Amino acid sequence: MTAAMKRAVRALGTGWHIGSTMARRGLLTPGRPDRVVRQVSTLARWGLGLAGEFASAARRDPEWTAVVDEDGPVSFAELDERTDRLARVLAEGRPEGPPRVAVLCRNHTGMIATLIACGKLGADAVLFNTGLSAQQVRQAVDDHDIAVLVADTEFLPLPDLPDGVRVIAAEGDGADGLRALAEAAEPGGHSPPAATGRTIVLTSGTTGTPKGARRPKPALHSLTALLSRIPLKVGDRIHIAAPIFHTWGYAALQLAIAMRATIVLRRRFDPEPSLRTLSEHDCTAMFAVPVMLQRLLELPPEVRDGCDTASLRVVATSGSSYPGDLATRFMDAFGDVLYNLYGTTEVSWISIATPEELRAHPDTSGRPPHGTTVLLLDEDGREVDRGVPGRIFVGNEMLFEGYTDGSRRSTFDGTMDSGDLGHRDESGLLYVDGRADDMIISGxxxxxxxxxxxxxxRLPQVREVAVVGVADEEFGQRLVAHVVVAEGHELDAETVRDHVRTHLARFSVPRDVRFLEQLPRNATGKVVPRLLGD
Incomplete structure (x- = not known):
């Protein structure tokens, strides 16, 4: 078979996969002919992306509820008109072209409106982590050449911003508030911008200063790749609990808008109110990070039993691996609805574990979705055998376009280094062993x-734990375990060491065991190792 024939076969396979996945998820369901024509023509003009997907959804189902937050619901038509006005607000005083807009917001309608408006304007949107200090915000504004900063009032005022930066309050009805400015702006639609703006996500910064990572514009196959493993449907009611400024929360927003879903938001994740939100809005899906599942399971049984979550079909998580038996405990409580996406800011998705896979192997990262290549390589660039750890390299359509400081990740044969080490079992399931720079050499x-x-x-006495490597004069490096004891339990260091000694090799036993009241986590729920102490 010639190379051209192979490309044609691959194209046919991809086309069939896209069509069949869209049909299964309800994206090809017939509707009112006039609305379908407006939907398709709008998407053809604007292309994929938040602005195009949202505008096309508003043409298809204008009366559907687009977003519900603590201030109430807003329809697709209402939010479409509001974002048209907001795009004009953002463009004020910028005759030379669209501004670069920083968004420092928690999860609410105003944040989504700002991101859609940036898309309509063709402006770059930079998602700021709400856990940044005021000094880090000022530095990020300077590093990313920000012209407009849209921020929640809790983060304002921000002194010493560079001259010329326009600050807009994301909340409230004051004269400088997002809604008031949008209502005062001229109505009317927008034409697709000459150049598509980019979304820039800051890395988590768990090991250093956050860096900006430029996200590529999504393609149709990007959408169907995720939908092939996570069974969302058109018209779902999706609670996005993960912070939208994070890669996973932003991906949830993209998927939800593409599925014409009702997005249900709370500004902050709080276990009991969030569980009640799932129940009160009959949510069919939730996007979260693993620590949120842990917090839901810690609620008293009477609270969980008082909330009806029978409508919940999908709980999709990402951001870190599941500790211990969290996956099975969660599914025992909420049903076999759990899907875990393993990915990074730089390479987007790598693999997705389904409920069936997590039931059989709670620590697996699953399998790559359609169109994703995963290579496990040794230090010489050769693929390793099953069961042998290797560096995880990933190829898909959503590899990032580089950091905003000009640096990039290393690549190999069309794939990019994820920064992680992992192995496959005999059935092909992927397992993540840890960050390449986390592995230590002890003795x-x-x-x-x-x-x-x-x-x-997995110990019942342990609420949460973080194990890190530190320098050691005798062995080169040694392990230190930081343990938070579960309420009502007692635990001592020797019991911890004995448990490890019984189940793992002697060099895996932590020399030091430190007990903390809580682990230091960032705004996305990840443990920050540098804050654990020496």
Whole structure:
């Protein structure tokens, strides 16, 4: 078979996959002919992306509820008109072209409106982590050449911003508030911008200063790749609990708008109110990070039993691996609805684990979705055998376009280094062993802290645990376990070491065990190792 024939076969396979997935998820369901024509023509003009997907959804189902937050619901038509006005607000005083807009917001309608308006304007949107200090915000504004900062009032005022930066309050009805400015702006639609703006997501910064990562514009196959493993449907009611400024929360927003879903938001995740939100709005899906599942399971049984979550079909998580037996405990409580996406800011998705896979192998990262290539390579660039750890390289349509400081990740044969180490079992399921720079060498032996973490997390006395490597004069490096004891339990350091000694090799036993009241986490729920102490 010639190369051209192989490309044609691959194209046919991709086309069939896209069509069949869209049909299964309800994206090809017939509707009113006039609305379908407006929907398709709008999407053809604007292309995929938040602005195009939202505008086309508003043409198809204008009366549907687009977003519900703590201030109430707003329809697709209302939010479409509001974002037209808001795009004009953002463009004021910028005859030379669209501004670069920073968004420092929690999860609410105003944040979504700002991102859609940026898309309509063709402006770059930079998502700021709400956990940044005032000094870090000022530095990020300067580093990313920000012209407009849209921020929640809790983060304002921000002194010492560079001259010329326009600040807009995302909330409230004051004269400088987002809604008031939008209502005062001229109505009327927008034409697609000459150049598509980019979304820039700041890396989590768990090991250093956050960097901006430029996200590519999504393609149709990008959407169907995720939908092939996560069974969302048109018209779902999706609670996005993960912060939208994070890659996973932003991906949830993109998927929800593409599915013409009703997006249900709370500004902050709080276990009991969030559980009641799922119940009160009959949510069919939730996007979260793993620590949120842990917090839901810690609610008293009478609280969980008082909330009806029978409508929940999908709980999709990402951001970190599941500690211990969290996956099975959650599914025992809420049903087999759990899907875990393994990915990074730089390479987007890598693999997705389904409920069936998590039931059989709670620590697996699943399998790559359609169109994604995953290579496990040794230091010489050769693929490793099953069961042998290797560097995880990933190829898909959503590899990031580089950091805003000009640096990039290393690549190999069309794939990009994820920064992680992992292995496959005999059936092809992927497992993540840890960050490449987390693996330590203690007394000449390779040790993965995550293996010890998962073992300790299964102890009933442990609420949460983080294991890290530190320098050691005798062995080169050693493990330190930071443990938060579960309420009503007692635990001592020797019991922790004995448990590891019983189940793992001697070089995996943590030399030091430290007990904390809580682990230091960032706004996305990830443990920040540098804050654990020496």
């Amino acid at each position: 000449g032996e390779n040790v993965f802290p995550s293996e010890v973490e998962n073992l300790l997390a």
